Amino acid sequence: MSFAKVYLSLRTAAGRALLVGACGLALAGCNSLSSLNPFDKSETYKPEIVADVPAEEIYNDGLARIQKRDFGGAAKKFNSLDRQYPYSEWARKGLIMEAYANYEGGLYEEAITASKRYLQQHPSTADAAYAQYLLASSYYDQIPDITRDQAASERAIAALQDLIQRYPRSEYAADAKKKLQVAGDQLAGKEMEVGRFYLQKRNYSGAINRFRTVVSRxxxxxxxxxALERLTEAYMAMGIVSEAQTAAAVLGHNFPDSPWYKDAYALLTKGGVEPREDSQSWISKAFRGVPQVGQRAG
Structure with a gap:
């Protein structure tokens, strides 16, 4: 990876403050007062000039800190390159390394900020795909369990989709697809949890809306x-037999060996009907063009 070939170093103070001593009153018997005359050319003060640390030294310092797992210190070193050497190649390299250091240190919000800055300032460079990957991974690593708010999952999915669409041939695309599957599964799991709750409470329309999201998205x-089996349950409970038959038929067509299909089939036959697909149903339309079970991503 190109990002692993470059690194850090930090800035020192550009100058030091001058110390000016104030003269006090003389002891008793002395009636003269010493003062500093700003127009007295005999007294001059020259500020000490401290040379900037070379960019390469700052960069290597940052790399050394990463090797020591001092990710916070490394990020600060890389960040200083932009302040000391703005618009330079060192500043560009420092920015992607700042994002990386923050990510490795678990400072996800800082990593997200640095990654977005890189993508805004350097969208066409070789490291842009990696910046997008760090952005998506920072969201992905914050995905909570399905009992909590899934905003991070949604942001992760959006960032991962951007990576796959914008950089389909990058070395990060394959991993992004795997992460996208997991993130989608997480969101679907949340919808199922709420849908089951509604179904248990006999709020069938609320349950159908949740299961529909899973089937559609x-x-x-x-x-x-x-989700298809639960749709069969909910539609049968509401007396919408045609949709229940379609849900079971689509389930059997796509997952013929699924235990969920066996349950759906048993439920329909108990009600005196069998699975039958209505091509005009939203369920049927949602599955048109969808790969068969053997072709789906694992």
């Missing part, structure tokens, strides 16, 4: 089979 996740 997260068809390649492991929750699709159950």
């Amino acid at each position: 997260y068809q390649t996740t492991r929750h699709t089979e159950e």
Whole structure:
């Protein structure tokens, strides 16, 4: 990876403050007062000039800190390159390394900020794909369990999709696709949790809306089979038999060996009907063009 070939170093103070001593009154018997005359050319003060630390030294210092796992210190070193050497190649390299150091240190918000800055300032460089990957991974690593708010999952999915679409041939695309599957599964799991709750409370329309989201948006996740079976349950409970038959038929067509299909089939036959697909149903339309089970991503 190109980002691993470059690194850090930090800035020192550009100058030091001058010390000016104030003269006090003389002891008793002395009636003269000493003062500094700003127009007295005999007394001059020259500020000490401290040379800037070379950019390469700052960069290597940052790398050394990464090797010591001092990610916070490394990020600060890389950040200083932009302040000391703005618009330079060192500043560009420092910015991607700042994002990396923050990510490795678990400082996800800082990593997100640095990654976004890189993408805004250097969208066409070789490291742009890596910046997008760090951005997506920072969101992805914050995905909580399904019992909590899934805003991070949604942001991760959006960033991962951007990576795959904008940099399809990058070395990060394959991993992004795997992460995208997991993030989608997480969101689908949240929808299923709420849908089951509604179904238990006999809020069938609320349950159908949740299961519909899974079937429409997260068809390649492991929750699709159950969602179709739950749709069969909810529609049968509401007396909308045609939709229940369609849900079961689509389930059987795409997942013929699924235990969820067996449950859906048993439920329909108990009600005196069998699975039958209505091509005009939203369920049927949602699955048109979807890869068969053997072709789906694992």
